Amino acid sequence: xxxxxxxxxxxxxxxxxxxxxxxxxxxxxxxxxxxxxxxxxxxxxxxxxxxxxxxxxxxxxxxxxxxxxxxxxxxxxxxxxxxxxxxxxxxxxxxxxxxxxxxxxxxxxxxx
Amino acid sequence: xxxxxxxxxxxxxxxxxxxxxxxxxxxxxxxxxxxxxxxxxxxxxxxxxxxxxxxxxxxxxxxxxxxxxxxxxxxxxxxxxxxxxxxxxxxxxxxxxxxxxxxxxxxxxxxx
Numbered sequence: 001x002x003x004x005x006x007x008x009x010x011x012x013x014x015x016x017x018x019x020x021x022x023x024x025x026x027x028x029x030x031x032x033x034x035x036x037x038x039x040x041x042x043x044x045x046x047x048x049x050x051x052x053x054x055x056x057x058x059x060x061x062x063x064x065x066x067x068x069x070x071x072x073x074x075x076x077x078x079x080x081x082x083x084x085x086x087x088x089x090x091x092x093x094x095x096x097x098x099x100x101x102x103x104x105x106x107x108x109x110x111x112x
Numbered sequence: 113x114x115x116x117x118x119x120x121x122x123x124x125x126x127x128x129x130x131x132x133x134x135x136x137x138x139x140x141x142x143x144x145x146x147x148x149x150x151x152x153x154x155x156x157x158x159x160x161x162x163x164x165x166x167x168x169x170x171x172x173x174x175x176x177x178x179x180x181x182x183x184x185x186x187x188x189x190x191x192x193x194x195x196x197x198x199x200x201x202x203x204x205x206x207x208x209x210x211x212x213x214x215x216x217x218x219x220x221x222x223x224x
Contacts, residue, residue, distance in 0.1 A: 100213060102156070
């Protein structure tokens with residue numbers, strides 16, 4: 001069962017902000033939202049995660065709605081190297097062992 | 113990067129032969145995972161380990177076995193390879209105190 005819904009593909013102009021949406025309407029109170037990306041043929045790369053509050057790191061920002069049913073990953077200044085498949089994942093625990101269930105993700109194409 | 117290597121990186125084998133894939137990490141992470149990735153699917157968890165000699169099944173474990181005799185090595189074995197096991201296999205690790213999983217570069221396996 002898909003726990004998240006993402007658009008299949010998106011385009012973004014180089015230098016502009018890329019806003020990638022994710023719906024997770026059945027998220028439970030103890031589930032985190034994780035974002036990973038996979039650049040062609042490489043292993044997935046962790047980007048950011050959050051529980052309730054908005055989060056920011058050197059790669060991206062994560063905006064989670066107050067009801068936690070959706071979130072948006074923001075890449076503030078997209079570059080060609082950000083072209084990748086982006087996965088939004090909900091998982092029941094943070095620290096400790098947890099399983100990641102990957103969907104099909106959003107293919108982001110950054111256009112010159 | 114968490115110092116994860118996978119070997120071999122590419123392998124072609126015949127149906128019915130045994131195959132072992134190796135994942136090696138240098139970060140002393142407690143948890144290790146094996147995923148497979150097929151066209152049209154996201155990554156799917158095969159098996160995972162939460163310590164030396166402690167392993168458990170994931171979503172698609174049929175036809176696979178694993179072993180972990182040392183913290184740094186996690187082996188995935190296909191006892192009798194089938195064409196349906198043609199895939200790209202990714203290993204991942206996670207430290208107990210961290211939220212993110214780190215992925216290896218992948219092994220492309222073709223079963224003819």
